[in-house]
Amino acid sequence: MVQDFFLLMRSELMLILIIFGLLFLKLGNARLKNETVMNMVNVVLIATLAMGFLVKDTGMIFGNMFHTTDLIRLEKNILTLGTLIISLQSYQWLKAHKHAMEFYLLLISTLLGMFFMLSSANLLMFYLGLELSTIPLAAMVNFDLHKKQSSEAAFKMIVSSAFSSALLLMGISWMYGIVGSVSYSAIAAAISGSPLEILAFVMILAGFGFKISAVPFHLWTADVYEGAPIPVTSYLSVISKGAILFVFITVLYSVFRSMGDTWYYMLYILSVATMLIGNLFAMRQQNMKRFLAFSSIAQVGFILLGISGQSVASSTSLIFFVLIYIFSNLAAFGVVSLVSSAYGKEKVDDYKGFYQTNPLLAWTLAIALFSLAGIPPTAGFFGKFFLILAGAAKGNWLLITIAALNMIISLYYYLRVVKAMFMDHNAAPLEKINTPLSPKIALIICIVGILITGLYSGAYEYIYSLVS
Amino acid sequence: MVPVSHILLLSTALFFIGMYGLFTRRNMIALLMSIELMLNSININFVAFNKYVWPGQLDGIFFTIFIITIAAAEAAIAIAIVINLYRSHLSIDVNDAAELKH
Numbered sequence: 001m002v003q004d005f006f007l008l009m010r011s012e013l014m015l016i017l018i019i020f021g022l023l024f025l026k027l028g029n030a031r032l033k034n035e036t037v038m039n040m041v042n043v044v045l046i047a048t049l050a051m052g053f054l055v056k057d058t059g060m061i062f063g064n065m066f067h068t069t070d071l072i073r074l075e076k077n078i079l080t081l082g083t084l085i086i087s088l089q090s091y092q093w094l095k096a097h098k099h100a101m102e103f104y105l106l107l108i109s110t111l112l113g114m115f116f117m118l119s120s121a122n123l124l125m126f127y128l129g130l131e132l133s134t135i136p137l138a139a140m141v142n143f144d145l146h147k148k149q150s151s152e153a154a155f156k157m158i159v160s161s162a163f164s165s166a167l168l169l170m171g172i173s174w175m176y177g178i179v180g181s182v183s184y185s186a187i188a189a190a191i192s193g194s195p196l197e198i199l200a201f202v203m204i205l206a207g208f209g210f211k212i213s214a215v216p217f218h219l220w221t222a223d224v225y226e227g228a229p230i231p232v233t234s235y236l237s238v239i240s241k242g243a244i245l246f247v248f249i250t251v252l253y254s255v256f257r258s259m260g261d262t263w264y265y266m267l268y269i270l271s272v273a274t275m276l277i278g279n280l281f282a283m284r285q286q287n288m289k290r291f292l293a294f295s296s297i298a299q300v301g302f303i304l305l306g307i308s309g310q311s312v313a314s315s316t317s318l319i320f321f322v323l324i325y326i327f328s329n330l331a332a333f334g335v336v337s338l339v340s341s342a343y344g345k346e347k348v349d350d351y352k353g354f355y356q357t358n359p360l361l362a363w364t365l366a367i368a369l370f371s372l373a374g375i376p377p378t379a380g381f382f383g384k385f386f387l388i389l390a391g392a393a394k395g396n397w398l399l400i401t402i403a404a405l406n407m408i409i410s411l412y413y414y415l416r417v418v419k420a421m422f423m424d425h426n427a428a429p430l431e432k433i434n435t436p437l438s439p440k441i442a443l444i445i446c447i448v449g450i451l452i453t454g455l456y457s458g459a460y461e462y463i464y465s466l467v468s
Numbered sequence: 469m470v471p472v473s474h475i476l477l478l479s480t481a482l483f484f485i486g487m488y489g490l491f492t493r494r495n496m497i498a499l500l501m502s503i504e505l506m507l508n509s510i511n512i513n514f515v516a517f518n519k520y521v522w523p524g525q526l527d528g529i530f531f532t533i534f535i536i537t538i539a540a541a542e543a544a545i546a547i548a549i550v551i552n553l554y555r556s557h558l559s560i561d562v563n564d565a566a567e568l569k570h
Contacts, residue, residue, distance in 0.1 A: 124527075124530065124531055124534060127531075127534070127535075127538075128534060128538070131538045131541070131542070135538075135541055135542055135545050136545075138545055138546075138549065139545055139548070139549070142549050142552060145552060146556065147556075148556045148557060148565075148567055149567050149568055151549060151552050151553040151556060151557075151565075152553065152557075152565040152566075152567055152568055153568060154549045154552075154553075155496065155546070155549050155550065155553055155565065156568075158542070158545060158546045158549060159490075159499055159500075159503070159546070162503045162507075162542055162546070163487075163490060163503065163506075166483075166486075166503065166506040166507055166510065169507070169510045169535065170483060170506075170509075170510055170513070172531075173510050173513040173514050173517065173528075173531075174513070176514065176517055176522075176527065176528055176531070177513070177517035177521055177522075180521065180522040180525070180527075181525075181527060182527050182531065222568075223568040223569075226568055227567075227568050
């Protein structure tokens, strides 16, 4: 049905429009200013976002390989919103870059891959989406072409993502051998928890673990985050991770539902290890990007705790948390990116006395860090609260206690930055930064998002109604 | 006919030889070759399952075709990154690209 095709795939088609538009502009050797390209892409992204909210529909196309529901549409909208914020934030960095158009080509391609991944009802479709979203990302990590660190990070990224895809594929191939099909519904109907199935599942879990950087598989994360340009780092830590988490929960809850008792203990161990090691390593970091990298590892630990609850509340709290996490982490990265592009400084010590010269930016960073730490008036508190509540459904109080203690540990390193900005005295603090319009809009969206989702419960209830 | 267990043994061995290469080699191109080895072992696995266990459908073969294509795309990007890395480091040894630590 042609109508179905256009309606169900409208977000994807919009992105394809951007990709081909940019490609033809590039081929036609159009001499556009970087600002023009950015504004064009931002307008089309806003249109995509608006279209995503417009019509509600559910359906399957491509021989049941691609499906869309209202929940998936909401997840796509969350990712589009995040990409829009990052696109606004990258203004200062891309303004003078020689290859701004290629950057947007790669960025939108990865977003398209994530959309296909979210809509997949089949492991083949999932794999294609996954690779479409990771291969261009490695090229984006290398976008500071003359920096040594950038290419080193890109190589680490592509090797580790190829290795994790290989593990994932090995698991999928065994699953195919057992079931005889790669569609989600067929696998869900056929598996019973035999040892061979558990072997295949462990391999698939390891592949996912790499992508969400859960602890035994996290070693690439900090290096890649530090070496990549800051907008790409924020994209990696928020959008790409969020998309994989959305798919992870679909795969666990609908495909491997009958093995729930088996994977509960796997997630338990992963969650405890991820929280602890992420927190302990975040404490000793001096570089802001590396510090945010380890903090994002620790956040994944809390998310895994929420997922282990296996209920409607778990899916809801995960999606809600990713929404909040997009706002808070992007606000933090936005300020770090402004400071870095103005002065090239990324150390925590450089932020000493930041409040004296840049009060507004200091408050923005402080609110973002409070939200990441989970301090009540901000949205981060409710995100963590719902995750832990969902995890508590299993009645495993030891796990909940460990999580609560980890939240206290995490306060140390988040507040260390706040202390440096507000309380430490510095004879020569960073001078006042002039914020251009588009990063300003991005920061305002983030702060408003943090405060509104924190004070108003509508978002959580809306997601809950879609999940159940 | 060759029994399926022989083929699965071959593919598993190839997979772990590739993994061993990935962990021990120091040359970046050799790392990429190891990854290709792992992906090809998965292709063997898919084709074997398709032929022996589930004849009469083509899911495994399709998957193999897509894996081959994507492996080529991955190698293209990876080699582009290695070339760019060579320009700044003048080496493709993993030990020489060790600026990011702790």
